Amino acid sequence: MLQATGLSKSFGAHVALQPLTLTVSPGEVFCLLGANGAGKTTTINLFLDFEPRSGGSATVNGLDVAQHSLETKRLLAYIPEQVNLYRNLTGLENLTYFQQLSGQAPMGREQLLQLCDRVGLPKGAADKRVSDYSKGMRQKVGIAIAIARQARALLLDEPTSGLDPQASNEFSAVLNDLREQGVAILMATHDLFRAKETGTRIGIMKHGAMVDEFAAADIGHTDLEQLYLRHMRN
């Protein structure tokens, strides 16, 4: 579903992403671990065609993102570290807006409220302005948007950063649901625990390069932490 082949990005002399090759298949959650500046967000930006790549290719469902920018974006849902919504609109109005912009048939109020319920948005919050929302609530609206769009692939950039443990746990549950429905998920995160819990594959990035890649089931929580720290120290 998501495929990078020799994908690279440089800003002048600075290499942000060394040639990267990865595949995220339907029903797979690929977690990118790494420190700030490792190249995780750059990878996501290149899949979104927000920046021109320097080399290689990135495809979504076999379509090159640079050549089919709008088509590939319609197959994707993106949840950034901070889900930014329109503060003067309610959660439901935001959800309606983003859902309708994605080109899907408009969903009714009841359907959208059910979605809010599914992602754990407190009762009554959907009709309140987003300016009153906590970060966790905004993230939940972000997930609701992704579900409403019926995207075939999800790009998540530090989605659990700043969430309390309960909200993180609820978030993981929703991701598992989506994975089981065959959605391909690429998630950049610092959260080793969440990567192990949610991911099916894990890649460790450092200085713009993928330094390690393995199946999440092949490693325990403690081993993952030690492996990660070893890579960071080297």
Added chain:
Amino acid sequence: MLTTIVRKEFTETMRDGRVRTAAIALLLLLGGSLLYGARQTRLLAAERDTARQLTRAHWVTQPPKGPHSAAHYGIYAFKPRATLATLDDGVDPYVGVTTWLEAHKQNEFQFRPAQDATSAQRFGALTAATTLQLLVPLLIVLLGFSAFAGEREQGTLRQVLSLGVKPTTLGTGKALGIAAGLGVVLVPATVLGVVAMTGLDRTTTDMSRVALLIVCYLAYYIAWLGLTLTISAFAKTGRVALAGSLGVWMLVSVLAPRFMTDVVRTMHPTPSAAVFAAAMKRDMDGGIDGHGGADEREKQFEQAVLQKYNVDLLSQLPVSFAGLSLEEGERHGNEVYDTHFAALWATFAKQERVRELAAVFSPVLAMRSLSMALAGTDVAQHLHFQQASEAYRRTLMSAMNGEITTKAKGKDFEYKADGALWSSVAPFTYEAPSVSWVVQRHVPALLLLGVWALGMMMMVVWSIRRMTP
């Protein structure tokens, strides 16, 4: 999708307290200036109507007297106030709207409202035109500065673009949403304007002028909207976009018109009133460019008259030489006035042309020029009225001199005419020029306003296609 974007933009705009406050303030200003302008138009039209009837009554009820005395008694001509002057006073407060038509002289216009203005009005009067040309663009800036820059700063632009929305669709939706917000101010203001102008004399205003004025304002606002959205598409943050847009507004709305006034004055200077009057007096006394003084002209004229009537002495003429001489004096005076005023008006035309071409740098200059022109209060239409009133003066003087020539043989200035002569002179009527006459004189401003609107639309499309989240 477009409707979704427009609806969302409009909803957000209407929920923004700052925008609501600014819109209400602008609506009050616009409404106030329209109502005040309409009241002034109604008042001035009534005053001028009364004065016109009074001056006509004074003319026709003159007691028996010499026609030349009647010519010196003269008559006032009043420029009718066009209905659209409610929106834009133009140059009327500075050039006056009344002139005294008398023998020998083409008088300056009198009763300039600016002369009666209080010192506070040196800061500029608030008219509907000022609000429409300067303050509505400020509202557009307020509505549009954050369209892209604000969303970029908040991170929502990134999310919207990640949905696969075409940037041009997003831009069009935003532009229409902002336009809808602007409509909340302009539509009630237009209704108010129509209501305020109800009952005013429509005969002075061609409806095609109204239609063209609306088209011009639409183009003007499209240019401002395009400018604001272009800046917003490039700016990193909302604050930068706001500062940039306000800077451009200050430059093109406040500084450029003042700067151009100085440039125009330097490029095409006009003489002071005193110098102008002295030059005319010199030519009046000594002939144009010193060719032929009064005595020399008198002698030449006498010879020409004697030759024409085939007599040797003035006393043998079948008509009054005094009448002929007065008419000749008028002819010479007219020649001098025409020469000097033609030069002055040519300078005014050059100044106007430079001012309109300067609209390359500022759409405000084009809009200001077109607003005055379509309201009937620009320099060209002032001169049109001046020419019409001068033509009437010449007809009046010819009628008086003709009466002396044909009926005062042997009596000359002792001859007395009665009411029959005064009534035989038709009252002064004035018809404002057609819209096509106005358009012909403002082609550069119209074209440049169109270029601004089209250019800014193209700039928006170009900038949002290159926009980064």
